[in-house]
Amino acid sequence: MSMGHRNLAAGFVLLAVGIGFAFATGQLPDRTLPDTPGPAFFPWLIAFGLIGLSAALIVHGLITTRQRGEVFSGYRLPVRGWLALGGFAAYLSLLPYAGFVLASVPFCGGLVALYGERRWVIALAAAILIPVLLFVLFSAGFQVLLPRGVWQ
Template sequence: MNSAAKIQTGKLVLGTILFLLAILVAKETFSLTPPTQQATVGPAFFPLLVAFGLVMNGAALFWQALRGKASEDQWIRHDMAPVLIVLAGLVIQMALLSMAGWIVGTTLLFATVAWAFGSRRTMLDLTIGFVLSAASFYLFNEMLGLSLPQGWIVDTFMNG
């Protein structure tokens, strides 16, 4: 596909997403239990307005894409592999957060992202990630009163 065709496909995808969102919003809104409290304009009015706007907007994008007018925008060259690695790093962090805690999860996130950006000094990346996440853990939990998760492994190990 050439650049213009890719942009058209992109617009079709975005248009489709808007259509699907419109259906979702409308469906959820119709299944709302009517409020007991009386109001001039109920809670369903704005969602339906938004659903209508989504449909119109999706249609406009389809029209633009199918009319096929060459867009002045250039499709940007990109690799998908590093994107997927970054996304995987975030999933790893999410999965580990409550079990192994903030420090372990974020250290691995840092190292995975560094790998995605082409760094191959993994030990160094892990070390820096560890220092950064440990420092943020103590700074934010001890000094600023946040509660980043310690992880139940640490919990049971330290307190039990």
């Protein structure tokens, strides 16, 4: 996908966000005192700004997609990046149930493997030691109560 197409797609998404934001702003309470800006005043300015700038991005996208000969290698998420994001989402879903240490061990192990560690002893040791050491450091050292989880 060229940058022109990306601009176009993002412009439409942001336009929808801007319209949604304007709609939600319309639901906010009116001003409470005469001649004073109420709570909806600033969001209205932002909504207009978002809509206007999104429209400008769409126009910009339309112009750049028509330009020929655009050689552009845009940012693409690596396959391992998708896996890491999926793992992160699974980790966060598990966190309230399993607690910090139990949820972090498989996540950390997975990341160690994704970053290229093939020696399973080191990967296993890192997967266990990193979360445990951080848990001890923050819980015992800095009195930060990390998530415990309902299963614990």
